[in-house]
Amino acid sequence: MRSAGELVVDRRVHGAEIARFRSHIVCGPMTSDCDIWTGAIGADGYGRFYLTRGGSGLCVRPHRYALAIGSGVVSAGVLGLHECDNPVCVKIASATDPHQHVVSGSQGDNMERMARMRRGGGRYAVRRFDSRGLRRERSVALREAVRHGWDADAVQAALLGDQPTLW
Numbered sequence: 049m050r051s052a053g054e055l056v057v058d059r060r061v062h063g064a065e066i067a068r069f070r071s072h073i074v075c076g077p078m079t080s081d082c083d084i085w086t087g088a089i090g091a092d093g094y095g096r097f098y099l100t101r102g103g104s105g106l107c108v109r110p111h112r113y114a115l116a117i118g119s120g121v122v123s124a125g126v127l128g129l130h131e132c133d134n135p136v137c138v139k140i141a142s143a144t145d146p147h148q149h150v151v152s153g154s155q156g157d158n159m160e161r162m163a164r165m166r167r168g169g170g171r172y173a174v175r176r177f178d179s180r181g182l183r184r185e186r187s188v189a190l191r192e193a194v195r196h197g198w199d200a201d202a203v204q205a206a207l208l209g210d211q212p213t214l215w
């Protein structure tokens with residue numbers, strides 16, 4: 049994808065767009081649970097949300113869109129970073145616990161965060177998902193796990209990459 053441009057989400061102007069965005073999200077019951085994007089997923093394992101702005105189509109990352117709902121605007125070059133190490137999570141980290149879920153940051157912050165997780169700071173250290181293929185596989189498994197509502201066992205299995213055989 050192109051480098052991230054400025055993204056504006058105005059609750060009054062973009063109400064229908066926000067409602068469509070929310071229709072693609074399944075939330076877990078605990079604050080530690082991720083809110084999982086169940087819409088389109090790209091080859092890199094990250095979600096895709098398609099908008100029409102000013103008559104032209106636009107594709108954005110759902111977790112960055114979620115940040116824009118919260119703050120009204122995400123500046124060019126500012127990324128959404130996953131402290132939960134789950135590319136399809138769109139839950140914004142709470143002010144009281146910024147070490148969960150999606151936070152905003154620069155590319156430099158992202159490099160620092162990835163190095164920290166490689167040192168063992170990630171929540172899901174059981175199996176690393178550094179490759180695009182594995183990341184997409186997990187994202188698709190998570191989407192499947194919540195297709196009929198939040199299934200805690202299926203979500204945990206998908207996060208750990210421990211999928212039962214699908215018949």
Ligand SMILES: [Zn+2]
Nearest residue numbers: 082132137149
């Ligand atoms: Zn999360």
